[in-house]
Amino acid sequence: AVPGVGPSLQKPFQEYLEAQRQKLHHKSEMGTPQGENWLSWLFEKLVVVMVCYFILSIINSMAQSYAKRMQQRLNSEEKTK
DSSP states (O other): OOTTTHHHHHHHHHHHHHHHHHHHHSOOTTOSOHHHHHHHHHHHHHHHHHHHHHHHHHHHHHHHHHHHHHHHHHHHHHHHO
16 A cells, blocks of 8 residues: 555556456356467467476486596596506
């Protein structure tokens, strides 16, 4: 509650939240529009691909680190001979 500017700052948020509440609580008879359906499906697949890429990059980084340790160990054993 900021004096003077508080109500003008709260109004857009209240309108947005009310619109979201109406959208979520009052289902239309047609259901979700087809445009939102394929867009949400595409976004979901994009997120899955990004997560898979992230996991693969972690595995690759761990493998490179392991290979580097093994190579350093072999090099140190050769130097001691």
